[in-house]
Amino acid sequence: MDLKIAARMIAVFAIGAGLTAAITALHDDEDRFDVRAPRIARPGGDPASRSELIRCRDLGAAARADAACHKAWAENRHRFFQFNRPDRPTPPRASVEAGHE
Secondary structure, three states: OOHHHHHHHHHHHHHHHHHHHHHHHHOOOOOOOOOOOOOOOOOOOOHHHHHHHHHHHHHHHHHHHOHHHHHHHHHHHHHHHOOOOOOOOOOOOOOHHHHOO
16 A cells, blocks of 8 residues: 555544544533532522621631631531531441351
């Protein structure tokens, strides 16, 4: 096979592969399940706690000594990191006796 023909075949294959990849990436199938991040009900949090956080922000350095600010910050951390969600289930372990028989 001639070198020019091989080069042309490789070029055509590369262009075809690139077009296929681009079309596949840009194809928007409406029947496909949309896998996005879960949305929270109130993205800004509870309006009362939000106003408390704003108050603490406006206090500046004095907020470090304010107990209400510490409570608001703790609630905000819990909401942000979602400490109330259930832990992952742990896989069952083999019993210790089964290994010694």
